[in-house]
Amino acid sequence: MLSGIRAPAVVSNQLQGGIEAYVGGSDAWFVALEGYYRSYGGLAAQDWAEDPNDPTDDLMSGEGRSYGADLMIRRDMGETTGWLSVSLLKAERTFLDTGKGLDPAPVVKYPPVFDRRLDVDLVARRQLPGDIEGGLRWNFGTGLPYTRPLGLFDIYRAQMIDLLVDPTYATGLVLGPRNGARYPVRHRLDVTFRRTWEKDWGRVTPYMSVINVYNRKNVLFYSFNYRPEIPTRGGVSMIPILPTIGVEVSF
Amino acid sequence: MRPNRSSRSAPARRAEIFRAVCPTMSALLLVGGCELAEVEIERAPDLVVAGVTMVLTVDALNPSQAQMSALALVTRNRHQNSYEEPGATVRIVGESGRSLTLSEAPDPLSTCVTRLSAGNRPPVGSCYIASAPATFFLPGEQLTLLVTLADGGLLRGESRIPGVFTPSGLSLKDGQCRLNPDTSYRFDWARPAGSWAYIAESRLTGLGELWTSDEPLFLPVTVPSTDSTELVFPRDFIFKLVDLMRWELHRVLRVGLPAGATAEVAVGAVDRNWAIWIRNGQIDLPGEARIPSVFGDGTGWFGTAVRWKVSMESRAADPYDAGDPLPLCGPAA
Numbered sequence: 001m002l003s004g005i006r007a008p009a010v011v012s013n014q015l016q017g018g019i020e021a022y023v024g025g026s027d028a029w030f031v032a033l034e035g036y037y038r039s040y041g042g043l044a045a046q047d048w049a050e051d052p053n054d055p056t057d058d059l060m061s062g063e064g065r066s067y068g069a070d071l072m073i074r075r076d077m078g079e080t081t082g083w084l085s086v087s088l089l090k091a092e093r094t095f096l097d098t099g100k101g102l103d104p105a106p107v108v109k110y111p112p113v114f115d116r117r118l119d120v121d122l123v124a125r126r127q128l129p130g131d132i133e134g135g136l137r138w139n140f141g142t143g144l145p146y147t148r149p150l151g152l153f154d155i156y157r158a159q160m161i162d163l164l165v166d167p168t169y170a171t172g173l174v175l176g177p178r179n180g181a182r183y184p185v186r187h188r189l190d191v192t193f194r195r196t197w198e199k200d201w202g203r204v205t206p207y208m209s210v211i212n213v214y215n216r217k218n219v220l221f222y223s224f225n226y227r228p229e230i231p232t233r234g235g236v237s238m239i240p241i242l243p244t245i246g247v248e249v250s251f
Numbered sequence: 252m253r254p255n256r257s258s259r260s261a262p263a264r265r266a267e268i269f270r271a272v273c274p275t276m277s278a279l280l281l282v283g284g285c286e287l288a289e290v291e292i293e294r295a296p297d298l299v300v301a302g303v304t305m306v307l308t309v310d311a312l313n314p315s316q317a318q319m320s321a322l323a324l325v326t327r328n329r330h331q332n333s334y335e336e337p338g339a340t341v342r343i344v345g346e347s348g349r350s351l352t353l354s355e356a357p358d359p360l361s362t363c364v365t366r367l368s369a370g371n372r373p374p375v376g377s378c379y380i381a382s383a384p385a386t387f388f389l390p391g392e393q394l395t396l397l398v399t400l401a402d403g404g405l406l407r408g409e410s411r412i413p414g415v416f417t418p419s420g421l422s423l424k425d426g427q428c429r430l431n432p433d434t435s436y437r438f439d440w441a442r443p444a445g446s447w448a449y450i451a452e453s454r455l456t457g458l459g460e461l462w463t464s465d466e467p468l469f470l471p472v473t474v475p476s477t478d479s480t481e482l483v484f485p486r487d488f489i490f491k492l493v494d495l496m497r498w499e500l501h502r503v504l505r506v507g508l509p510a511g512a513t514a515e516v517a518v519g520a521v522d523r524n525w526a527i528w529i530r531n532g533q534i535d536l537p538g539e540a541r542i543p544s545v546f547g548d549g550t551g552w553f554g555t556a557v558r559w560k561v562s563m564e565s566r567a568a569d570p571y572d573a574g575d576p577l578p579l580c581g582p583a584a
Contacts, residue, residue, distance in 0.1 A: 051523075099542055103523070153550075160452045160556070172538055172540075174295070174298060230294065
C-alpha cells in the first residue's frame with residue numbers, strides 16, 4: 001500500500017540481537033538464539049465509522065509492537081539430522097476503536113491475528129534400513145486470536161417517507177472483545193519415506209508421505225450458530241490425514 | 252478364436268477406475284475431515300436493542316413551518332427470541348434543558364410499523380412515540396437520549412440534529428406539484444450543516460400494468476455523502492429496483508413518470524449515528540456488526556434527521572384550463 005494523504009506511512013524501530021555457535025564433537029550441532037523488539041507507527045486499519053464526506057479518513061493510523069525470541073538447534077552431521085526451532089512472540093496493536101460507535105472513539109489494544117505466542121518445529125531425517133530415507137516434521141503452535149460473536153438481533157430500517165419502522169430487516173451481530181478469544185493449540189505430525197535408485201540416465205525416487213498422521217483436527221475457523229434454541233459452534237479444520245504416494249524422476 | 256473382449260485393455264480400465272475413484276476419495280476425505288463437530292455453547296445473555304429516531308420535518312418551501320417526531324422501538328432479545336420491552340421511560344433531552352418524554356404505544360404494530368407485506372414478519376418490540384413543535388429542539392442542537400428500562404437498566408446516546416435544508420427552485424401548492432408525463436425532475440438543495448448522508452425515498456402509485464401490486468412501489472435510495480446535493484426523480488431512485496423481469500418499468504422510470512402516476516418523495520439529511528448504522532459493517536458468518544450509538548445496558552442507535560416531503564402527479568397541463576390547480580414542479584431535468 002502506498003502511503004500518502006489517504007494512507008499512513010509505516011515507520012518501525014527495531015532492536016535485535018543474538019548469538020550463534022557450533023557446539024559438540026566435530027561441531028555437529030548449530031545453536032542460534034535471537035531476541036528482538038519492534039515498534040511500529042503508521043499502521044493502517046479500516047475506519048468502520050469513517051465520514052463519507054472525508055476521503056482521507058477511510059484508513060486510520062495506529063501503533064504496534066512485538067517482541068520475542070527465536071531458538072534454533074540444528075544438526076547436519078550423522079545418521080540423524082534435522083532441527084528444532086522454538087519461537088516466542090507477543091504482538092500488540094493499538095488503534096482507535098471506531099467500531100464501538102463512541103465519539104470520540106476510545107483506544108483499543110488487541111493482539112493481531114498472527115499473534116501466535118509459541119511455535120515449535122521439530123524436523124528430523126534419518127537413513128533407515130534398505131536405503132530408505134525417513135523424515136518427520138512435528139509442529140506445535142498456540143492458538144491464534146479471533147473476535148468471537150456473542151449473539152444476534154434483528155435490525156429494522158427506519159423509513160424516511162412516513163417515519164415508521166420498516167419490517168424488512170437485517171441480522172445484527174454483537175461481537176466480543178476484539179481478538180479477545182483464541183483458537184485451541186494446533187499440532188501436526190507429518191512423515192515421509194523416500195528411496196532413491198540411481199540409473200544410467202538419471203534418478204528415480206518413489207516416496208510416500210502422510211500429512212497429519214494422527215488426524216488432528218486443527219481449527220481453521222469457527223462458525224457460530226445462534227439461531228437454534230441452544231446455540232452451537234461448528235467450524236472447519238485444517239487439512240486432515242492425507243497420505244500421498246508419488247515418484248520423482250530426474251534426468 | 253480369441254475371446255470376446257472389450258475394446259479397452261485391462262490396464263486402461265484400471266487407470267480409468269483409478270482416475271474416477273481417486274479424486275472422489277480425496278474429496279470425501281477432505282470434506283469429511285474439514286468439518287468440525289458442532290458443540291453446544293452457552294446462550295447469549297439478554298440484549299436490549301433500542302432504535303430511536305428524532306426527525307424534524309420542514310415544509311419544502313417554508314422551513315419555519317416544521318414538526319418534530321420521535322419514535323423508539325425497544326426490543327429485548329433473549330435466547331434468540333425477540334420480546335417487547337414495556338414500561339421503559341424514553342426521554343430526549345436537549346442542550347437547552349428541554350426534555351421530551353415518549354409515550355408507549357399500546358399497539359406497536361399499527362402505530363409504529365409500516366404496512367406489512369406478504370412474507371415480512373412483523374418487528375417485535377415496544378414502541379414509544381412523541382411529537383413536538385419545531386421550536387422544541389433546534390437544528391444543530393445536541394440531544395441526549397435516556398432510556399430507563401423497567402428493570403432499572405439504562406441506555407444512553409447522543410446526537411446532534413443536522414441543519415435545515417430545503418429544495419431550490421421547486422414550485423408547490425400545499426406540498427404538491429405536477430410533472431409532465433415521461434419527464435424527470437431534478438431536486439437540488441444546499442448542503443445542510445452537520446449531516447453525513449441523505450436518505451431519499453419515494454412511493455409510486457398509478458403505474459398501471461407496470462406495477463400491479465396492491466402496494467405502492469417503494470423506492471429507497473441512500474446517498475452516502477452530503478457533497479452530492481441533487482437527485483433526479485425518478486431516475487436516481489431505481490437503483491435498488493433490481494428485479495430484472497421488470498425491465499419495462501426500469502425503462503419507463505429512467506425517462507420519467509408515466510401519465511396518471513403519483514408519487515410521494517421524501518429526502519432526509521441524517522446525522523452521523525444514522526449514517527453509520529445503516530451502512531454495512533463488519534460482516535461475519537452469522538450477521539453484520541453495525542456501529543451503535545446507544546450504549547449502556549444494551550445497544551442500538553439514536554439518529555436524528557431533517558427532512559422534507561412533496562407529492563407529485565404526472566399529467567399534462569389542461570390546455571383549456573389556464574388555472575391548473577397544481578404548479579409544474581419545475582423545468583424537466
